[in-house]
Amino acid sequence: MAGFTFDQKIFQKKFVQADGLKNKAKSTVVQCDSICPISTKNASIYKGYSALELLADTLHNIFGEVLSDKKADKNDLKKMLIQQLEYNDDPVLRSVFIELIESIYFDESNDSKALSAALLRYSPASKQKDFGKFVFEVLLDQETRNKFGSAVRDETNPLDDMINNAYNRMNVLQRLSLKGEYSRLFEKEFRVLFTVMNKDFRAALDNRTDFMDEMEFLLSYYLFVYLSRVFLRLDADLYAKPGKGVKETYPLFKCAKEGVSADRECVTNGWRRVEKKTQKIFNHMIVLNMLNCHKNDSAYLSYSELYDLYESQPEEREKMDEALDYIINQYTVVHAAYSTDILGEYVDFSKLDKPSGMDPVARFREKVIYLYNCISLQLDSKEQRRNVAGYVTKNYGYILKMRFVKPWGQLGQMMMITNEDLLTMISICQRTSVRMIPERGIQISDLFEEFDLRGLCMDGKTKQFVTDYLIQINLIDSKCDSEEAQYVKRIQ
DSSP: OOOOOOOHHHHHHHHEETTEEOOOOSOOSTTOOBSSOOOOSOTTTTTTOOHHHHHHHHHHHHHTEEEOSSOOOHHHHHHHHHHTOOOTTOHHHHHHHHHHHHHHHBOTTOOBOOOSHHHHTTSOOOTTTHHHHHIIIIIOOHHHHHHHHHHHHHHOOHHHHHHHHHHHHHTOEEEOOOOOOBOOSSTTTTHHHHHHHHHHHHHHHTOTTTHHHHHHHHHHHHHHHHHHHHHHHHHHHHTOOTTTOOOOOOOOOEETTOOOOTTOHHHHTSHHHHHHHHTTHHHHHHHHHHHTOSSSSSOOOOHHHHHHHHHHOGGGHHHHHHHHHHHHHIIIIITOOOBOSSTTOBOOGGGSOOOOOSSHHHHHHHHHHHHHHHHHHHHTSSHHHHHHHHHHHHHHHHHHTTTSEEEOGGGOEEEEEOHHHHHHHHHHHHHHOTTOBTTTBEEHHHHHHHHHHTTOOOOHHHHHHHHHHHHHTTSSOTTOOSGGGOEEOOOO
16 A cells, blocks of 8 residues: 655645635645546636537647637638638538538638547537546546547548637637646556556447447546446445445336336435535545645555554554544634624634544554544534535536536436336447357346446346336347346447
8 A cells, every 4th residue: 555645735725825724625736636527716717617628628628729718710720721622722622612611611600519529529528628627637548548649530521620720729728737637536446447447448439430439438427427436425424444345235226117106215225325425525625635745655544544544554553643633623623714794703623523542553554534524514613615516516516517417396306227228238238248249149137237337336127117118129139038038139
């Protein structure tokens, strides 16, 4: 296990401003990592973010460039395109060509249409562009990044090539900083998930006829699954006992057209559970960013990793205690003069129980929990701070609801997958699974195990609904009553 590093200067630079200590959940220091993107400005900055925008923002990071603030002029772009065409001064041919590029690449608002990945990379950065950087740095491994770039370059047609050349000649692109900003959290615990998702990404990129649609689906899906798992685990991780680990239970999906009752597990252990945990994500991000104040000269450690490190490496304990004591003192003493909603009244940290354990391992754990409680108390002490924490919760709700959370009558919102997305996932599983038999397909029980590996977890009734649907559309032989004999045919 990696050692522990804490830099007081980084802490001061990141968290302390002229008017006191500020709760920072996003990294503001060069080379300092954060868990995931965040915005505390308002409650709707992530509203309306689409899977297509996520794909475009990811492509910007794949190629390390994006349209600059200087907007590409439509007429200049057309001029550059026409200059590349050999039409022998034939006005009819010139007119036909202009009409062609108008219909293919421009809409009524004069914005370039992204009809291919090659052109999507030239779409403007979204307001939520940090998620493209996050996907690039956290979800995609290097092999996938390289394959993604190659797939886009190879996909181009002559018209796309002309557009590429035109944009490059217009000097409207700016380089992106590719310095690391986000770290994988729970990399060891989510090792299987990271491995499977990148196999799926590469399988989609091999699909020359439809890789844009498949990547759009997969990027939004795995962003949802990864963030959901992180949010669920962080709370349990904070209170985990050293060396005992955390028992994982994953939320359940339902099918979009499947009727469910209030007592179904996909209701009680679905979106409700994930949504509840989003209410605490801001608090966790602040604590972990405080405890990981360094310039990437050490791993970004979760709570359980900090506990395990403290327990397993006694030589690290002194500096870990010093760092934690320093943070607590800065927060509760040096910069304790935080106003509440009542003029002249300050946050009373004394109402919280201080760590009292004699065993050093248990005491360190108690101090981490105490810091979390101090931050939670401070955030709840003033309406403005409560609002900020609420903004974070609502914004992450928008991200998670991008594609896989929909309203379902009186039961409220639920995690669900459409028939179209279900078939896409089956097709990808068939292309990547070692259990796939080319001439027969994949056994239905094996398919559900593949789903589990990808976080597409279902209860027994949803699995039966999926089976019945696949029989209905003739992907399973309806004469096979035994699960052992039920094979899902290859989806072409």
